[in-house]
Amino acid sequence: MMNYVGDTTAALASQQQEHAIQIRDLRVVRGERTVLDGLDLTVGRGSITGLLGPSGSGKSTLMRAIIGVQKIVSGKVTVLGAPAGSVQLRDRVAYVTQAPSVYQDLTVRQNLAYFADVLGAPRSDVDRAIDQVDLASYADKLAANLSGGQFSRVSLAVALLGHPELLVLDEPTVGLDPVLRKELWDLFGRIASDGATLLVSSHVMDEAQRCDDLILLREGGMVLAHDTLSNLLERTGAADAEHAFLQLVSEEEIHA
Numbered sequence: 001m002m003n004y005v006g007d008t009t010a011a012l013a014s015q016q017q018e019h020a021i022q023i024r025d026l027r028v029v030r031g032e033r034t035v036l037d038g039l040d041l042t043v044g045r046g047s048i049t050g051l052l053g054p055s056g057s058g059k060s061t062l063m064r065a066i067i068g069v070q071k072i073v074s075g076k077v078t079v080l081g082a083p084a085g086s087v088q089l090r091d092r093v094a095y096v097t098q099a100p101s102v103y104q105d106l107t108v109r110q111n112l113a114y115f116a117d118v119l120g121a122p123r124s125d126v127d128r129a130i131d132q133v134d135l136a137s138y139a140d141k142l143a144a145n146l147s148g149g150q151f152s153r154v155s156l157a158v159a160l161l162g163h164p165e166l167l168v169l170d171e172p173t174v175g176l177d178p179v180l181r182k183e184l185w186d187l188f189g190r191i192a193s194d195g196a197t198l199l200v201s202s203h204v205m206d207e208a209q210r211c212d213d214l215i216l217l218r219e220g221g222m223v224l225a226h227d228t229l230s231n232l233l234e235r236t237g238a239a240d241a242e243h244a245f246l247q248l249v250s251e252e253e254i255h256a
């Protein structure tokens with residue numbers, strides 16, 4: 001009997017370990033507004049999940065809850081098997097916000113070295129992270145003199161210090177032209193193929209093509225769908241993610 005209980009506990013623990021993110025009945029209120037209302041979500045490991053939805057649908061709020069910086073009213077957010085925001089997740093989870101914290105008056109390498117010290121990551125990580133984002137030839141340039149795409153890659157390099165298992169990226173391609181967006185998505189693909197899990201938000205629906213899995217959020221913080229793009233297109237008969245989204249919204253409205 002003891003063995004059975006032990007096995008079950010181990011099985012449950014390993015099942016939780018397999019998930020990068022597990023959210024149960026999450027409710028978040030910001031100001032007067034209920035932003036997330038009973039949200040359930042499970043994200044597997046080692047993939048790129050796109051969090052897509054219109055502006056104000058709650059993408060950033062959900063990401064903040066996953067990082068553990070958002071005050072929640074109720075529910076449970078488990079990340080890599082531990083409660084969101086807990087100390088043991090500090091160097092296992094990285095978060096890049098919409099306002100990147102890169103110092104303009106430092107070079108790329110100086111920025112990375114500074115953040116490596118702050119995060120307690122080894123200095124040897126600095127050049128590895130710079131290489132990973134393809135900025136080796138810009139390492140000694142001031143961040144202020146970089147292009148928009150290069151600047152975004154510096155934030156990403158900071159996030160890669162210490163080899164995080166989960167990267168949460170809040171609209172990393174916002175304001176970038178299509179060529180730079182493609183470059184950045186290629187980079188996300190390389191990071192995921194090295195074994196990390198990425199949760200990437202966007203309100204540009206065509207970025208759905210670059211994700212293994214999609215979470216479509218609609219206003220009111222409701223998960224409209226959580227599926228692969230090909231399944232969503234098949235289900236809705238739509239030609240692209242944007243039309244699939246619109247189709248799902250109108251189906252919801254008919255059934256409401």
Ligand SMILES: Nc1ncnc2c1ncn2[C@@H]1O[C@H](COP(=O)(O)OP(=O)(O)OP(=O)(O)O)[C@@H](O)[C@H]1O
Pocket residue numbers: 030031032033035053054055056057058059060061062203
């Ligand atoms: N600090 C705050 N105080 C009160 N309400 C807030 C605050 N921040 C966000 N909200 C509200 O919460 C809702 C969700 O905002 P959130 O930033 O999570 O959406 P989003 O989907 O990330 O939007 P965007 O794509 O524009 O970044 C919005 O209605 C917003 O007005």
